[in-house]
Amino acid sequence: MDKLASLRNAYGEALVELGRMHKEIVVLDADLAFSTRTIKFKKEFPERFFDMGISEADMMGTAAGFASSGKVVFASTFALFATGRAWEQVRSAISYPNLSVKIVATHGGVSVGADGVSHQAAEDIAIMRVIPNMRVIIPSDAGQTKFFIYEAYNTAGPFYIRLTKPDLPVIYKYSDRFKLGKATKLIDGEDVAIIACGIMVYPALKTAEKLKKEGIRAKVFDMATIKPIDRDAVLEAAETGRIVTCEDHSVVGGLGDAVGDILLSEHPCYLAKVGVKDCFAESGSWGELRKKYGLAEEDIYNEVKRLI
Secondary structure: OOOEEOHHHHHHHHHHHHHHHOOOEEEEEOOOHHHHOOHHHHHHOHHHEEEOOOOHHHHHHHHHHHHHOOOEEEEEOEHHHHHHHOHHHHHHHHHOOOOOEEEEEEOOEHHHHHHOOOOOEOOHHHHHHOOOOOEEEOOOOHHHHHHHHHHHHHOOOOEEEEOOOOOEEOOOOOOOOOOOOOOEEEEOOOOEEEEEOHHHHHHHHHHHHHHHHOOOOEEEEEOOEEEOOOHHHHHHHHOOOEEEEEEEEEOOOOHHHHHHHHHHHHOOOEEEEEEEOOOOOOOOOHHHHHHHOOOOHHHHHHHHHHHO
C-alpha cells in the first residue's frame, strides 16, 4: 500500500517551524483549529493565535488589519467558508490592498465526503482565481504542502492554499523543491497530456501507468499553482494534441478552464475535463463520491481513451 500523509498536519507543522523563526507571524482561525491543525501553532504560541469564532468575514477583516500593521497572517477555516462566506472581505480588504494574508483552507473539494454539500467546496478555485492579486495553490501531497506554506511566507501578497481532508499518497520527498507558477512534470510522453492538481494528481499517475501498458505514453503534469498558471507547461502539453485536466472541483471555472483559456488563444487542441459536472454532490464516502461524480481513476482513463 502506498504511504499516506496528512496535508493538514504538514500545514500545522510548517506553521510552528515558521513561528519559531519569525516573530511577525500571527495565525487566525474560525473555531476549527483542531480540524485545520492550526492548534499546533496555538499550543506553542498562544499569544500569536486568535480564534475568531464562527465569524469568517470578521476573521478576514481582522487578518487584513494585522497585515496592514506589518504582520504576516495565516488565516484558516474550511474551504467553503473561507471563499464563499468571506469573499467580499477577501476581495476588498485583503486582495485590493495586496496584503500579506495567507488563506490556508482545509476540506477542499467534494473529497470532504460525508460532511455533505454544506461543507463541500467545489467552486472555491473559480471564485478565488478571479480575484486580482490572489495566488491560488492546490498541493498534491504533504511535502509539497509544507514547501508552499514556506513559499507563501516568503512571497509578499495574498495567497489561497487549498488542502484536502483525506490523507494523500506521498508523491514527493520533503527535500524536493518547486517554483511558484511552474508545474512539475512527473512523467513524459507524446500521445496525450494529463494536467492534474491536488487529490487528482496521484490517480493521474496511476492512469498513466495503466496507459503505458497499452502502448500509450501519457505526459503528466502536477499543476499545483492554478494562478499564476504555467503557460509554458500548458503549451508543452498541447503539443500532444490532446489534454485531459483533472480536479476535485467543478468543471466550471477551475483548472480545466484555466488551461482552456490558454489553449483557445495560443494552441487549440482537444481538451477533456475530469471534474464535478456543474452539480451539487451528495453526502458519502470519498470512495463513493469519486465514482458517482466522475473523479475516479477509471474516469481519467476513459477520457484519455475517448480522445485517443
